[in-house]
Each structure stands twice: as C-alpha cells, then as structure tokens.
Amino acid sequence: MIPVQTISLPSVPLAVLAFDGLALQAGTAHDAISLLVMTQLVAPALTLVVIGLPALLGRPLAERTTTRLVGAGFTTAFLASLAVLFVLFMRGFATEVVHVGTWFAVGHHQATIELVADGLSVPYVCFSTGLCALVNAFAGKYLHREPGFTRFFVLLALFGTGMNLMVLAGSIDVLFAGWEFLGISSTLLIGFFHERSNAVKAALRAFTTYRICDVGLLAAAVMVHRAVGSGDFERIFAGTWPNAECLVPSGAATVIAILLVFAAMGKSAQVPFSNWLPRAMEGPTPSSAIFYGALSIHAGAYVLLRCEPLLDASLLARVLLVVVGLGTALHASAVGRVQTDLKSMLAYASMTQAGIIFAEIGCGLRVVALVHIVSHAIVRSLQILRSPSALHDRHELEAALGGHPGAGGWSLRMLLPVGWQQGLYRVSLERGFEEMAAMRFVIGPVWRLLERVAAAEQAWIDWLGAKRASVNRSVRDSFPNRSDGDRR
Numbered sequence: 001m002i003p004v005q006t007i008s009l010p011s012v013p014l015a016v017l018a019f020d021g022l023a024l025q026a027g028t029a030h031d032a033i034s035l036l037v038m039t040q041l042v043a044p045a046l047t048l049v050v051i052g053l054p055a056l057l058g059r060p061l062a063e064r065t066t067t068r069l070v071g072a073g074f075t076t077a078f079l080a081s082l083a084v085l086f087v088l089f090m091r092g093f094a095t096e097v098v099h100v101g102t103w104f105a106v107g108h109h110q111a112t113i114e115l116v117a118d119g120l121s122v123p124y125v126c127f128s129t130g131l132c133a134l135v136n137a138f139a140g141k142y143l144h145r146e147p148g149f150t151r152f153f154v155l156l157a158l159f160g161t162g163m164n165l166m167v168l169a170g171s172i173d174v175l176f177a178g179w180e181f182l183g184i185s186s187t188l189l190i191g192f193f194h195e196r197s198n199a200v201k202a203a204l205r206a207f208t209t210y211r212i213c214d215v216g217l218l219a220a221a222v223m224v225h226r227a228v229g230s231g232d233f234e235r236i237f238a239g240t241w242p243n244a245e246c247l248v249p250s251g252a253a254t255v256i257a258i259l260l261v262f263a264a265m266g267k268s269a270q271v272p273f274s275n276w277l278p279r280a281m282e283g284p285t286p287s288s289a290i291f292y293g294a295l296s297i298h299a300g301a302y303v304l305l306r307c308e309p310l311l312d313a314s315l316l317a318r319v320l321l322v323v324v325g326l327g328t329a330l331h332a333s334a335v336g337r338v339q340t341d342l343k344s345m346l347a348y349a350s351m352t353q354a355g356i357i358f359a360e361i362g363c364g365l366r367v368v369a370l371v372h373i374v375s376h377a378i379v380r381s382l383q384i385l386r387s388p389s390a391l392h393d394r395h396e397l398e399a400a401l402g403g404h405p406g407a408g409g410w411s412l413r414m415l416l417p418v419g420w421q422q423g424l425y426r427v428s429l430e431r432g433f434e435e436m437a438a439m440r441f442v443i444g445p446v447w448r449l450l451e452r453v454a455a456a457e458q459a460w461i462d463w464l465g466a467k468r469a470s471v472n473r474s475v476r477d478s479f480p481n482r483s484d485g486d487r488r
Contacts, residue, residue, distance in 0.1 A: 033087055034098045037117050039080040040125055041164050044132075047073030048157035051150065060150040067140035070153050074133035074160060081125040084117050093119040095240045097170055109229050114170030116233065120241045120305060120370065124167045127374050131294050131381055132160045138385055139286035148192060152284065155192075159185040163295055167302065171231040172221045175303065179217060182267070183210045186296050189287040190280050202279035209276045212446060213266025217303070220259035227252040237309045242366040246309035257310040257317035261324070264300025268354045271328045272442065275435035277351055281343040285388060288343065293350050293380035298373045301357045308366055318362045325358030331434065342387045350380050 051066050061069070088094070095118040103111040136156065143149050162181020169175035187210070191203030221231060227248050228235040237244040246253055264270070269277035269292075277297070281288050291297070304311065304321070311317050329352045336348030353376045360369040 029087065029091070030096060033084055033096045033117055036080045036084045036087075037096070037098050037115050037168060038100075040077045040084070040129070041115070041161070041168060043073045043076040043080070044129075044157050044160035044164060048154065048161055051157065052154045055150045055154060063140065063144065063149055066150055066153050067136060070157055071133055071136045071140075073157065074129050074136060077160070077164065078126065078129040078133055081122060081129055085122045085126055088117060088119070088122055093240065097234065103173070109225065111173050111225075112171055112230065112232055113174055114232060114234075115168040115174070116170035117168070118241050120302075121167050123370070123374065124302060125164055127377065128163050128167065128295050129160065131290060131377065132156065132163075135286045135290045135381070135385070138289075139284070142286055143284060152189070152192065152287070155185045155189050156287070156290070159189075159290070159296075163299075166299065169306075170233055172224050172233070172236075173231040175306070176217055176221055179214070179267075179299065179303075182296055182299055183207075183214065186210075186280075186291050189291065190283045192283050192287065196282065198279075199282040202276070202282045206276040206280055208446060209266050209273050212442065213263050213273060216259040216261075216263035216266075220256045220263065223252060223256045223259065224248070227256070233306070236307075241306075242308065244309045246313040248310065248313070250313050253310045253313035254316055257307070257314040258320065260303060260307055260310065261317055261321055264304050264358075265324060266300070268297055268300035268358070269328075269351050270300075270324050270355060270358060271331050272434055272438050274328060274332070274351055275438050278339075278344045278347045281347055285384060289381040289384035292347060293384045294377035297350055297354055298357070298377060301354065301361060301369065301373055304358070304361045305366060305369060308361070308364075311361070312364070318364070321362030322359045325355040325360075325362060328352075328355030328358070331355075342390065343384070346380065346384055346387065350376075353380070 047070050051061055051069055054061050060066070088096070095116060098115040098117070100113040100115060103113055105111075136153070139152060139156070143152055146152070158181060162178045162185060164178070165181065166175055166178025169178055187203050187207040190206050191200050193199045224231055224236060236247055238247055239245050248256065266273045277292060280292050283291075311321065332348040332351035332355060336345050336352065339345045339348060353372070357369050357372050357376070360372060
C-alpha cells in the first residue's frame with residue numbers, strides 16, 4: 001500500500017477566494033481596456049509624427065506611402081475602438097477611467113491627465129475614426145499630385161488626434177487641448193489653397209470666430225477648477241452616462257453651463273456665429289466632408305452631451321440651448337433654399353441639423369441626440385464627397401433633357417401668402433442679415449481691436465528703435481576723435 005500524505009491548507013473562506021478572482025479579472029480587463037484606449041489616441045498621433053517629420057526635414061514621403069500610413073493609423077484606432085465597445089457592451093457600459101498622469105498638483109488643487117471610456121465616448125470614437133479612414137482613402141486619389149498633398153494628410157492626422165483626445169478626455173483640461181487641436185487643423189484646412197485670397201479670408205473668419213467662442217470653454221474650465229478643485233469629470237459628475245448627476249453647486253453649474261453653450265455655438269456654427277461655415281467650403285472637398293459635414297461641426301454638441309448633468313442643473317442654459325438651436329435650424333433652412341452652389345446648400349443643411357441636435361440636447365434627449373449626430377455625420381459626409389460627381393451628373397441630365405429639369409416638389413413655404421414668400425426670399429438672399437450683424441457687432445470689433453493692438457506694438461517697437469538710435473548717436477558724439485573700431 002502506498003502511503004498517502006495529507007497536506008493541510010490554511011482555512012480560507014470561499015467568498016474571499018471568489019472576490020480575489022473577480023478582482024484579478026477586473027484588473028486584467030481594466031488593463032486591456034486601458035491599452036486599447038491608449039491605442040485609439042497613440043495610433044493617429046504616431047502617424048502624425050511619422051509623416052510630419054520627413055516633411056519638416058524637406059523630404060516628404062511618397063503619396064502612396066503617406067496614404068497607407070495614415071490609413072493604417074486610423075484603421076488601428078478604429079479596430080481598437082470596436083474592441084473597447086464590445087468589452088463595454090459585455091460589462092453593461094460601465095465607465096472605465098484611464099489615468100495617464102498628473103500635470104501638476106498644488107495643495108488640494110490638481111490637474112490630471114485622464115481618459116474615459118463609456119457609452120458616449122467609445123461609440124463616438126468608432127464612427128469618427130471610421131470616417132477619417134474613409135476620407136483618407138478618398139483624398140488619396142482626389143488630391144493626387146496636389147502641391148500640398150502631404151500637408152493635407154498631416155493636418156488630417158492632427159485632426160484625428162485632436163478629435164480622439166477631445167472625445168476620450170476624462171477632464172475638462174484634456175478636452176480643451178483636443179478642442180484646440182480641432183480649431184487649428186480646421187483653420188489651416190480652410191486656408192489650404194493659400195494662393196486664393198478668398199480661402200485665406202475664410203480661414204481668418206473661422207479662426208476669429210473660434211477664438212471668440214473658445215473664451216467660453218476656457219472660462220468654464222477655470223470655473224470648474226474653482227468649484228471642485230480639479231477638472232476631472234469624476235469630481236463634476238456622479239454615475240454613468242447618460243444618467244449622471246451633477247456634483248457642482250447650482251449657481252456655479254448655471255454659469256459653467258452657459259459658458260459651455262457659448263463655446264459650442266462657435267464650433268457648431270450656431271446663430272449668430274454661423275456665417276463662417278459656408279465660407280469654410282473653400283477648403284478641399286475631403287476636409288469639407290470630415291469637418292463641416294461630419295465631425296467638427298458636432299464637436300460642440302459632443303461637449304454638451306459630455307457635460308449634460310450641468311445642463312440638467314440649469315434651466316436657463318437648457319432654455320437658451322433650445323432657443324439657439326431652433327433659431328439656427330429655421331435660419332439655415334430658409335437661407336439654404338436660395339443658395340446657388342451645392343457646397344453652400346450642404347453647409348446650411350448641416351447647420352440645420354446641428355441646430356436641431358442642440359434643441360434635442362436642451363430637451364434632455366441625450367441618446368436621441370447621439371444617434372442623430374452619428375447618422376447625420378455619416379450621411380452628410382458621403383453627400384459632400386459625392387458632390388463633385390453629382391454636379392457632373394446634373395449637367396449630363398440637363399444636356400439630355402435639353403434644359404433645366406424644372407422646379408422641385410411641394411414646399412411648406414407655399415402655405416404662406418405670396419407677399420410673405422417674396423419677403424422671406426429677400427431676407428434669405430441676405431442670409432438673414434446675420435452675417436452683416438456679426439461682422440459689425442462681433443467679429444468686426446474684435447478684428448479692429450487686434451489691428452490696433454498690432455499697430456500699438458509696432459509703434460512701441462519703432463519708439464524703442466528710435467531711442468536706441470539716439471543713444472548710439474550720443475555715444476558717437478561723446479568720442480569724436482575715435483574710430484569706429486576703437487569705439488567697438
């Protein structure tokens with residue numbers, strides 16, 4: 001008989017063993033999600049470096065290599081976002097926070113760098129990276145042999161990095177950084193054809209509007225830090241999206257919410273800051289599709305969805321959001337009907353839908369607004385990409401019919417009296433006088449202020465130069481018998 005040795009194990013409750021196993025699985029899942037979330041951000045950023053550095057050194061990569069690298073970066077981010085979406089779906093869309101580091105900490109005040117994966121950010125990243133990959137494939141052929149070919153893809157990679165950074169931001173500080181990436185890439189792509197004066201003027205108009213409205217987001221970030229001592233969304237909201245609750249006092253929440261609405265109005269082209277959007281179509285068709293038909297125009301709506309608990313705590317901000325959204329939708333719908341070029345029509349159509357989305361957010365329809373954003377972005381970007389060939393098809397149709405095919409079908413304006421229709425037509429031709437009012441009372445004063453500051457700076461420099469010249473003359477007069485070499 002073989003002797004059997006009995007080994008006594010320490011008495012450990014089964015509940016403790018089960019808890020340790022679940023903690024190990026949770027830690028492993030969190031690490032996997034953290035890696036995937038970082039991949040969504042690092043992939044386009046790495047692409048930006050790989051294609052940007054050779055161009056900076058004067059040796060840009062070949063066109064095919066550039067498009068393949070950018071496509072690989074966006075495809076990698078897209079696959080990573082799909083994987084995160086699947087994991088979150090299996091876990092009931094529980095929020096995952098990825099702590100990257102701490103920017104600075106002073107006493108009880110700190111600014112951390114965090115990313116968040118939840119039911120809002122991950123679906124948004126999925127469709128944004130997917131659309132960027134699609135536009136990359138289209139632009140590779142559309143901009144073939146264009147002098148600024150590499151520059152376009154560098155800006156596209158910068159835009160993708162900024163978009164993912166803004167969407168995945170776990171604090172208002174990180175969100176502001178991504179927001180600024182979107183603004184500068186958008187401005188540079190509007191002025192892509194810098195040899196055209198209209199493109200440069202349109203870029204400056206958009207940049208000025210962005211700068212004015214970005215003050216709202218910056219002021220909101222300052223207010224958030226003052227209210228809770230940190231910019232982390234964990235300190236501002238409690239719970240998971242879309243059912244989070246606001247932790248900020250009601251008075252501060254109202255001020256912050258109004259500032260966020262102001263910031264979103266500029267980026268999403270809401271009245272009275274909408275006149276830059278039709279002119280933004282001066283850029284290449286691929287950038288028009290990704291910026292003003294799909295992603296950039298919805299950046300303001302995303303920020304409002306992310307900070308929806310603050311809107312819930314402020315009735316005034318919600319009412320303002322609904323009024324602005326519906327007013328923009330009516331304005332853009334009327335003005336868009338009298339446009340004579342296809343891109344302007346699509347720009348006003350995008351503005352109309354953005355206004356409706358703002359109204360939905362103001363009414364508290366969070367999931368409806370998210371679905372509306374995704375569906376509108378996909379449809380509108382494809383329409384803008386199709387627009388050049390659609391014009392060609394239209395001309396062929398007119399040639400086949402021997403003339404214009406005729407007016408469209410029934411419209412709601414036909415219910416109005418003829419006099420009202422004519423008045424509405426005249427107002428729409430003037431774009432509701434919104435552009436004139438914005439130039440006179442908003443953009444114009446800021447523009448003149450900047451010009452005066454630049455003139456004052458130049459005068460100060462001239463005065464310093466004149467003073468230095470006077471000192472030099474005095475020194476020369478003090479040594480009349482010395483040569484220049486001796487004085488030196």
